[in-house]
Amino acid sequence: MAMSQRQITVIKTVVFILCLLPLARLIGFAVLDQLGANPLEFITRNTGDWTLYFLCATLAVTPIRKISGWSWLLRLRRMLGLYAFFYASLHFLTFLWFDHFFDLAEMWADVLKRPFITVGFLGFAGLLPLALTSTNGMIKRLGGKRWQLLHRLIYLIVPAGVLHYYWMKAGKHDLSQPLMFAVLVGVLLLMRMWWRWSASRSELS
Numbered sequence: 001m002a003m004s005q006r007q008i009t010v011i012k013t014v015v016f017i018l019c020l021l022p023l024a025r026l027i028g029f030a031v032l033d034q035l036g037a038n039p040l041e042f043i044t045r046n047t048g049d050w051t052l053y054f055l056c057a058t059l060a061v062t063p064i065r066k067i068s069g070w071s072w073l074l075r076l077r078r079m080l081g082l083y084a085f086f087y088a089s090l091h092f093l094t095f096l097w098f099d100h101f102f103d104l105a106e107m108w109a110d111v112l113k114r115p116f117i118t119v120g121f122l123g124f125a126g127l128l129p130l131a132l133t134s135t136n137g138m139i140k141r142l143g144g145k146r147w148q149l150l151h152r153l154i155y156l157i158v159p160a161g162v163l164h165y166y167w168m169k170a171g172k173h174d175l176s177q178p179l180m181f182a183v184l185v186g187v188l189l190l191m192r193m194w195w196r197w198s199a200s201r202s203e204l205s
């Protein structure tokens with residue numbers, strides 16, 4: 001399905017607004033005092049969930065594009081990735097603020113002490129260079145090949161996010177949701193590996 005530039009602009013605007021809805025909902029809940037008995041936990045968990053959803057959506061763009069033939073989907077990938085970074089930043093900020101009251105030394109000790117926080121932190125640290133190099137200018141400056149190589153970090157970041165979730169829930173003996181995400185991310189990554197392998201085989205023959 002081919003799209004005109006105008007149609008793509010409309011779709012991008014709609015998606016941009018939709019991606020802000022989780023934040024708007026959170027703000028609405030806060031204003032209406034509907035964040036539950038532990039508001040800080042609610043915000044940390046909610047922003048963590050949305051980081052993972054956006055990371056999965058970003059990773060799903062290429063497989064869905066290849067299967068459906070909708071090449072215009074690629075035009076949404078950068079926005080989805082940046083929204084993942086945006087919600088991860090909110091998630092990290094709520095942790096830094098509410099768990100440690102901006103005490104960086106104390107936060108760092110926590111990052112080193114609790115393995116699920118260590119992995120989450122690594123995932124967030126990995127997202128930072130991707131967000132910083134997401135502009136057209138940076139793509140040009142780095143060159144397509146180097147930019148692509150750097151952005152393959154996403155293949156480590158998303159599993160790190162899933163492991164972070166898994167470890168957090170393992171302490172609570174509730175693994176059904178993290179396992180669901182592990183399967184989803186596993187399938188998305190395996191599809192890529194399969195396509196790459198088939199492409200290299202057909203190049204050889």
Ligand code: HEM
Pocket residue numbers: 041044045046047048049051052055088091092095099111117120121122123124157160161162164165168
């Ligand atoms: C790629 C980055 C990250 C992803 C995808 C992610 C995802 C998640 C998810 C899905 C949850 C569980 C939400 C739920 O229970 O429904 C969570 C919880 C949490 N995450 Fe993250 N996270 C990331 C980075 C971080 C970072 C950088 C930190 C702090 C350094 C952090 C600290 C926490 C904490 C404290 C909780 C709540 C634990 C609890 O309530 O017991 N996360 N995260």
